Amino acid sequence: MNSRSFFFSFSFFVVLAGAAAGAAAAPLPAADNLLHRNAIGLLRKSFPEGFVFGTATSAYQVEGMADKDGRGPSIWDVFVKIPGKIANNATAEVAVDQYHRYKEDIDLMHELNFDAYRFSISWSRIFPNGTGKVNQKGVDYYNRLIDSLLEKGITPYANLYHYDLPQALQEKYGGLLSMKVVKDFANFADFCFKTFGDRVKNWMTFNEPRVIASLGFDNGINPPCRCSKEFGNCTAGNSATEPYIAAHHLILAHAAAVKRYRHKYHANQKGRIGILLDFAWFEPLTRSRADNQAAQRARDFSLGWFLHPLVYGEYPRTMQEIVGERLPKFNKREINIVKGSYDFIGINQYTTYYMYDPHQPKPNVTGYQQDWNVGFAFEKKGVPIGRRAHSFWLYEVPWGIYKAITYVKERYGNPNVILSENGMDQPGNVTLQEGLNDGERIHYYRGYLTKLKKAIDEGANVTGYFAWSLLDNFEWLSGYTSRFGIVYVDYEDNLKRIPKMSANWFKKLLHREKY
Numbered sequence: 389m390n391s392r393s394f395f396f397s398f399s400f401f402v403v404l405a406g407a408a409a410g411a412a413a414a415p416l417p418a419a420d421n422l423l424h425r426n427a428i429g430l431l432r433k434s435f436p437e438g439f440v441f442g443t444a445t446s447a448y449q450v451e452g453m454a455d456k457d458g459r460g461p462s463i464w465d466v467f468v469k470i471p472g473k474i475a476n477n478a479t480a481e482v483a484v485d486q487y488h489r490y491k492e493d494i495d496l497m498h499e500l501n502f503d504a505y506r507f508s509i510s511w512s513r514i515f516p517n518g519t520g521k522v523n524q525k526g527v528d529y530y531n532r533l534i535d536s537l538l539e540k541g542i543t544p545y546a547n548l549y550h551y552d553l554p555q556a557l558q559e560k561y562g563g564l565l566s567m568k569v570v571k572d573f574a575n576f577a578d579f580c581f582k583t584f585g586d587r588v589k590n591w592m593t594f595n596e597p598r599v600i601a602s603l604g605f606d607n608g609i610n611p612p613c614r615c616s617k618e619f620g621n622c623t624a625g626n627s628a629t630e631p632y633i634a635a636h637h638l639i640l641a642h643a644a645a646v647k648r649y650r651h652k653y654h655a656n657q658k659g660r661i662g663i664l665l666d667f668a669w670f671e672p673l674t675r676s677r678a679d680n681q682a683a684q685r686a687r688d689f690s691l692g693w694f695l696h697p698l699v700y701g702e703y704p705r706t707m708q709e710i711v712g713e714r715l716p717k718f719n720k721r722e723i724n725i726v727k728g729s730y731d732f733i734g735i736n737q738y739t740t741y742y743m744y745d746p747h748q749p750k751p752n753v754t755g756y757q758q759d760w761n762v763g764f765a766f767e768k769k770g771v772p773i774g775r776r777a778h779s780f781w782l783y784e785v786p787w788g789i790y791k792a793i794t795y796v797k798e799r800y801g802n803p804n805v806i807l808s809e810n811g812m813d814q815p816g817n818v819t820l821q822e823g824l825n826d827g828e829r830i831h832y833y834r835g836y837l838t839k840l841k842k843a844i845d846e847g848a849n850v851t852g853y854f855a856w857s858l859l860d861n862f863e864w865l866s867g868y869t870s871r872f873g874i875v876y877v878d879y880e881d882n883l884k885r886i887p888k889m890s891a892n893w894f895k896k897l898l899h900r901e902k903y
Contacts, residue, residue, distance in 0.1 A: 442504030460516025478867030627755030664734035734808030740788030786835035
């Protein structure tokens with residue numbers, strides 16, 4: 389999340405229809421069988437020619453050096469210092485120290501046969517105050533990272549914002565609640581295009597803007613921690629309006645950055661630009677009309693909130709009808725900028741839920757999540773929706789990725805899509821042997837890639853897949869208690885990197901045959 393924080397956003401209102409504490413499932417095949425056996429047709433050569441396989445991380449989760457070499461604080465640097473906010477009061481001051489160990493990590497990607505690396509650029513490492521003076525040491529770091537990737541034949545995919553707004557802009561004008569952030573983000577993006585765009589040809593503006601708006605402004609569990617008092621432990625905020633305002637500014641900032649790239653840089657640099665959207669698949673619990681409508685509301689209030697304006701120039705009609713005057717509107721000039729402001733869409737897809745209509749009366753107080761008016765279920769007729777990973781929100785449901793990608797194809801005109809995040813986690817406190825012997829992760833990846841291939845074979849315009857994550861790392865609210873990496877990081881032994889069984893599975897899957 390990434391999605392690591394994603395479903396914390398629903399925890400206070402979800403009504404579980406017989407939710408299981410952990411999903412029972414058939415035992416996995418023996419580890420050696422998992423490592424050496426692929427699903428039928430699941431080989432690199434069976435994906436379309438030029439299909440890109442990569443791994444993904446984000447700056448705050450892996451870089452470290454949070455307050456070193458001129459980097460200014462982001463809203464997360466302030467947040468993690470509040471006792472009790474992060475599991476075990478962990479911080480990302482060191483994280484997994486990719487700032488110094490990037491060459492080692494790039495060597496790992498190369499050895500594992502990956503084509504690309506999706507990383508993010510820390511805004512406050514480039515502009516410590518959000519605007520103004522440039523931190524040359526930060527620029528130098530990303531130049532070193534990009535050059536080293538290219539030296540190893542790995543294509544850089546650069547994301548400009550992964551949850552980490554400069555704290556200076558939060559203090560200066562309220563961050564995402566102000567229209568001023570649109571211009572400031574566009575200027576930051578412009579600088580990155582100008583500085584790195586001779587080598588970076590794949591750009592992304594925001595990672596999971598829905599999560600940013602929801603968790604930051606609806607229940608306030610993420611910074612800047614704003615919400616109505618009924619929905620969280622916040623000192624200020626309005627859950628009925630602020631998530632929609634923040635989201636509106638995120639969309640406008642994205643569109644402004646795309647406009648800059650197209651007008652100033654594309655002709656010479658020949659790159660492309662998109663956005664990364666989280667999309668859990670929402671499946672109706674029953675065939676009833678009410679449950680089908682509940683599932684569609686969930687899709688509209690999650691993916692549709694951002695993708696609908698980009699494709700059609702307006703918010704989904706469902707949202708317009710339910711949110712009413714609380715939902716900002718795009719004027720004619722903004723519609724012209726927003727509509728079509730993408731070359732590709734990144735989809736972060738991890739899990740699936742059953743949705744049902746709770747038949748509840750309209751609440752006296754409202755917020756973004758209340759506007760959905762849905763119930764979540766993790767099982768149907770006593771059968772779990774899938775095997776549960778370590779994170780309580782993450783169930784292994786391969787058919788969900790097929791439905792999610794097919795939905796984007798059919799509802800949004802089959803845009804070019806990259807599957808920009810997909811993965812599952814183990815507990816953080818596993819032993820080294822347990823961590824490396826991650827057969828359940830291989831089972832997860834095989835199932836999801838097989839169903840993704842099915843969607844592609846049926847015409848979905850998907851051209852890349854990025855596993856989350858290359859490394860175990862700082863997992864936001866979970867700190868280091870959750871491991872999503874295909875490479876084990878030994879936090880007790882100098883952050884040593886050790887490829888897991890899943891890494892070797894990918895190495896075999898991505899092997900290039902020589903003719």
